[in-house]
Amino acid sequence: MFSGIVEGMARVEAVEKEGGNVHFTFSCPFVDELTIDQSVAHNGVCLTVVKLPGDGTYTVTAVQETLDRSNLGDLKPGDSVNVERSMKIDGRLDGHIVQGHVDTTALCTEVREADGSWYYTFKYDFNPALAAKGYVTVEKGSICVNGVSLTVVDSEKDSFKVAIIPYTHDHTNFRDIKAGTRVNLEFDIIGKYIARISSLA
Numbered sequence: 002m003f004s005g006i007v008e009g010m011a012r013v014e015a016v017e018k019e020g021g022n023v024h025f026t027f028s029c030p031f032v033d034e035l036t037i038d039q040s041v042a043h044n045g046v047c048l049t050v051v052k053l054p055g056d057g058t059y060t061v062t063a064v065q066e067t068l069d070r071s072n073l074g075d076l077k078p079g080d081s082v083n084v085e086r087s088m089k090i091d092g093r094l095d096g097h098i099v100q101g102h103v104d105t106t107a108l109c110t111e112v113r114e115a116d117g118s119w120y121y122t123f124k125y126d127f128n129p130a131l132a133a134k135g136y137v138t139v140e141k142g143s144i145c146v147n148g149v150s151l152t153v154v155d156s157e158k159d160s161f162k163v164a165i166i167p168y169t170h171d172h173t174n175f176r177d178i179k180a181g182t183r184v185n186l187e188f189d190i191i192g193k194y195i196a197r198i199s200s201l202a
Contacts, residue, residue, distance in 0.1 A: 003042045005096035005143075005150020007083040007173050011043065013076050014058050021065040024051075025076065028058045029084050035059050040101070042085045044174075045148035045185045046071050047101025071103040072147075072183045081174045083148040096150025097143040103185040104136055107146075109178050110160070119165045120154070121146075121178065125186060127159035135196035136188050145187040149173055 011029035018024075025043070032053075035041070039050045046067060052060035068074040076082065088094070107125035123146065128136070138144055138156040145151070146163065155162040170176050178184065 002088050003045075003047070003085050003096075003099040003101050003148070004088050004092075004094055005045075005099045005145050005148060006085065007149055007169075008085050009172075010081045010174060011084045013078050013080045013082070015078060016076060023063050023068060023074070024060055025063065025073070026052075026058050026060045027082070027084075031086070032057055032059055035086075040087045042083075042087075042099070042101045042148050044072060044082045044103075045099065045101065045145050045187055046073055046103050047087075067103075070105060071185045072106050075183060081177065083173045085148055097145075098190055099145045099148075099150060099187060100190055102187060104131075104188050105186050106183050107186050109180055109182045109184065112179055115164070117167060119170060119175075120162055121165060121175070122155075122160060122162045123184060123186075124160040132158075133196060133200065135193035137192070138188070139192070142192065143189045145185075147174060147178075147184045149175065 009030045011027040014028055015026040035050050037050055040047050048061035050059050051062055063073050105125055107123040110124050111122040113120045138153045138161040140156045142153050144153050151163040153161045154164055165175050
């Protein structure tokens with residue numbers, strides 16, 4: 002379980018394909034605090050640490066389902082991803098409840114500067130069946146974009162906008178996002194549960 006409050010950025014050091022799986026090796030500021038089997042969100046995708054060689058890097062493995070649903074398959078050495086370790090049960094929930102289970106990807110269609118901050122617009126493929134299950138955004142609701150907990154602005158059927166403050170821009174890979182960039186989305190789990198319960202009523 003995560004909160005969508007990014008701890009830092011990890012750099013892709015190596016990408017190795019093995020069958021349908023891909024092994025990603027990263028370096029990051031807290032690598033010395035990691036342990037084997039620990040969960041770390043990468044651009045919002047929960048992955049398990051499988052190797053710690055002791056050289057300042059760690060390795061995780063993504064299966065085909067993860068690659069199909071996320072932008073991890075786009076990664077190459079030198080790229081940066083947002084990383085967050087799982088929440089502590091006694092900590093504050095500064096973002097919102099994030100599972101690390103990416104639902105789909107979206108394309109950035111516009112980045113607009115707004116007097117020191119930025120508005121980013123994202124568009125995703127609308128699926129009525131999934132929308133009925135809660136795969137939607139709502140005005141002032143929560144959305145997780147590349148692992149970052151954000152508040153939705155201008156919610157539409159297949160798109161939404163978010164406002165990014167300078168701190169978030171400078172300390173996440175939002176600074177690298179431009180029109181045409183593919184990002185990971187995780188819709189609000191509370192909305193999904195409400196939609197499911199409503200469908201059974």
